[in-house]
Amino acid sequence: MPSSIFINQLYRPPSSSSPETLPSPNTGVRAFHQSLPGYKPSPLVSVPAIAARQGIRWCLVKDETERLGLPAFKILGASWATYRALGERLGLRENGDVVSLQRLAEAAKAEGVVLFAATDGNHGRAVARMAGYLGVGARIYVPSLLDEEAISKIRGEGAEVVVYDGDYDQTVLATKVAAENHAEGKGVLISDTALTVDDETANWIVEGYQTMFDEMEEQVLEITGTRTITHVVTPVGVGSLTQAVVTHFQRTPRSPKPMVIAVEPKSAACLKASLEAGEMTSVKTEYTICTGMCCGTLSAIGWPMLKSGISAAVAVEDSDVDTATKNLQSCGINAGPCGAASLAALESLSSGEELALGPQSVVVLLCTEGRRGYEMRSNSQPEP
Numbered sequence: 307m308p309s310s311i312f313i314n315q316l317y318r319p320p321s322s323s324s325p326e327t328l329p330s331p332n333t334g335v336r337a338f339h340q341s342l343p344g345y346k347p348s349p350l351v352s353v354p355a356i357a358a359r360q361g362i363r364w365c366l367v368k369d370e371t372e373r374l375g376l377p378a379f380k381i382l383g384a385s386w387a388t389y390r391a392l393g394e395r396l397g398l399r400e401n402g403d404v405v406s407l408q409r410l411a412e413a414a415k416a417e418g419v420v421l422f423a424a425t426d427g428n429h430g431r432a433v434a435r436m437a438g439y440l441g442v443g444a445r446i447y448v449p450s451l452l453d454e455e456a457i458s459k460i461r462g463e464g465a466e467v468v469v470y471d472g473d474y475d476q477t478v479l480a481t482k483v484a485a486e487n488h489a490e491g492k493g494v495l496i497s498d499t500a501l502t503v504d505d506e507t508a509n510w511i512v513e514g515y516q517t518m519f520d521e522m523e524e525q526v527l528e529i530t531g532t533r534t535i536t537h538v539v540t541p542v543g544v545g546s547l548t549q550a551v552v553t554h555f556q557r558t559p560r561s562p563k564p565m566v567i568a569v570e571p572k573s574a575a576c577l578k579a580s581l582e583a584g585e586m587t588s589v590k591t592e593y594t595i596c597t598g599m600c601c602g603t604l605s606a607i608g609w610p611m612l613k614s615g616i617s618a619a620v621a622v623e624d625s626d627v628d629t630a631t632k633n634l635q636s637c638g639i640n641a642g643p644c645g646a647a648s649l650a651a652l653e654s655l656s657s658g659e660e661l662a663l664g665p666q667s668v669v670v671l672l673c674t675e676g677r678r679g680y681e682m683r684s685n686s687q688p689e690p
């Protein structure tokens with residue numbers, strides 16, 4: 307069996323009708339995204355061919371292959387976190403009003419701030435894009451294994467790229483130190499993973515993903531005529547996106563609550579390792595075509611939500627992701643590997659009792675990334 311599936315015994319179903327005691331969603335997030343150049347809802351695409359093959363009622367793909375002019379969903383979080391972090395830093399609080407990007411840009415330029423981020427590709431490019439909008443500098447740290455194409459795309463946004471001699475986890479730590487030591491405290495770290503539980507910026511990243519789910523709710527109703535979603539399959543790197551999924555469904559009153567199924571590459575399955583151990587556990591990562599998901603440690607604020615909020619974690623092989631990528635492309639969805647990982651996970655699940663997949667299921671696959679070049683490699687063989 308190429309994929310391995312872990313059914314989460316720590317899963318605690320939230321009450322079906324009442325929202326848990328989570329803070330209400332920030333209603334300013336979508337208005338903020340609508341103010342950015344090129345905003346439009348990403349499509350939710352019904353794929354009847356996959357639904358028929360899987361024996362489910364609906365297979366709906368939330369297609370994030372193009373989002374605010376970039377080929378991944380990450381700018382939803384990066385933009386909102388940058389906006390909030392700079393707003394705090396520069397004393398431009400909202401006071402009920404949304405501070406315009408232009409006002410933020412003027413203040414940020416006058417202050418001479420520089421944005422810092424660690425990335426496997428997409429987050430750093432999104433932070434660099436925001437720096438471009440604001441007219442401030444960006445210094446983006448990447449692990450040494452990141453491919454040249456991803457690096458040149460970040461440079462193409464006008465950012466300085468620092469190739470760090472280490473893996474993603476080590477790069478995250480180095481970036482935090484570099485931001486803190488930057489000239490006269492002018493470095494602003496936009497991290498999409500929390501190193502400690504009180505990391506506000508990582509919380510804003512999670513909050514920024516809310517726009518995707520607000521759109522999805524409207525689109526599910528439009529397509530299926532009901533609000534029912536039975537399963538959501540979501541890719542995991544550090545787990546911030548999945549934290550946002552779990553948070554959204556916990557605070558939306560509905561019955562039944564959807565099951566959240568997380569997918570990771572086998573070579574970076576830190577969520578599955580953590581669930582198996584019953585505590586947050588780091589793993590040593592190896593090469594995967596799912597570059598954006600090649601993370602060895604979960605976000606410190608994500609793990610407590612994921613541990614009780616997801617139903618299963620699936621670890622997939624690159625070869626299955628490669629096949630899923632081609633399948634989605636043949637259905638007209640321009641998916642890259644991280645985006646297709648959700649389909650690879652769904653295809654590895656049989657209609658068993660535990661995950662209750664069957665003819666009534668309404669499954670949403672989060673397709674987080676657009677098509678890009680990648681190289682298939684076997685980790686069991688020495689690299690060239």
Ligand SMILES: Cc1ncc(COP(=O)(O)O)c(C=O)c1O
Nearest residue numbers: 543544545546547598644674675
């Ligand atoms: C395309 C893509 N999909 C999924 C993920 C995973 O998101 P998270 O790290 O929030 O778990 C990432 C992370 O960078 C990504 O770039």
